[in-house]
Amino acid sequence: MINEQIRDKEIRLIGENGEQLGIMSAKEAFKLAQEAELDLVKIAPTAKPPVCKIIDYGKYKYEMLRKEKEAKKKQKTTDVKEVRLSPNIDVNDLNTKANQARKFLSKGDKVKVSLRFRGREMAHMNASKQILDDFFSKVEDIAVIDKPAKVEGRSMIMFLSEKR
Numbered sequence: 001m002i003n004e005q006i007r008d009k010e011i012r013l014i015g016e017n018g019e020q021l022g023i024m025s026a027k028e029a030f031k032l033a034q035e036a037e038l039d040l041v042k043i044a045p046t047a048k049p050p051v052c053k054i055i056d057y058g059k060y061k062y063e064m065l066r067k068e069k070e071a072k073k074k075q076k077t078t079d080v081k082e083v084r085l086s087p088n089i090d091v092n093d094l095n096t097k098a099n100q101a102r103k104f105l106s107k108g109d110k111v112k113v114s115l116r117f118r119g120r121e122m123a124h125m126n127a128s129k130q131i132l133d134d135f136f137s138k139v140e141d142i143a144v145i146d147k148p149a150k151v152e153g154r155s156m157i158m159f160l161s162e163k164r
Contacts, residue, residue, distance in 0.1 A: 001041075006029075006052060011023070011024065011050050078108060084116055087124065097135070101139055102142060113157070145159070
C-alpha cells in the first residue's frame with residue numbers, strides 16, 4: 001500500500017535516511033512524505049502498529065524485483081533422471097547403468113530406476129526385485145532410497161536421491 005491507500009489510525013514512520021520518526025497518524029506521515037516529494041510505503045503491514053517508510057516507490061519496486069531475480073538465480077532445481085533396466089540385464093551392463101546413476105546423483109539430481117517387463121517377463125516379476133537390490137548395492141555409498149521398489153503396470157520403479 002502506498003500514499004492515500006494507507007488508512008491506519010497510527011503507524012510507525014521511518015524517514016528517507018532510515019531514521020525512526022516515531023508513531024504518528026497516517027495523515028501526518030503522508031504530509032511529511034509529500035513535503036519530501038517522496039511516497040509513503042507500508043513496509044510491514046502485520047506489525048503493531050504497521051511500519052511505513054518515506055521512499056521513492058518506483059526505486060523501491062525496482063530494488064524488490066532485482067532482489068527476487070537474484071534469489072531465483074541462486075535456487076537449484078532438482079531434475080529426475082531415469083535409468084532403465086531389463087530383467088535379463090548382464091552384470092557389466094548393470095555396472096554401466098550404476099555408474100550413470102552415480103553421475104546423476106553427484107550432480108544433485110534424483111534418479112528413477114525402472115525395471116521394464118515385456119511379454120513373458122511379467123511371469124517372473126518376484127525374482128526381478130533382486131536386480132534392483134543389486135543396483136542399489138552398487139550406488140548405496142552415495143545414494144539413499146526415497147521410494148522403495150514398487151510395481152506400477154509393466155514396470156518396477158524405485159527412486160534414489162543423494163545422501164546428505
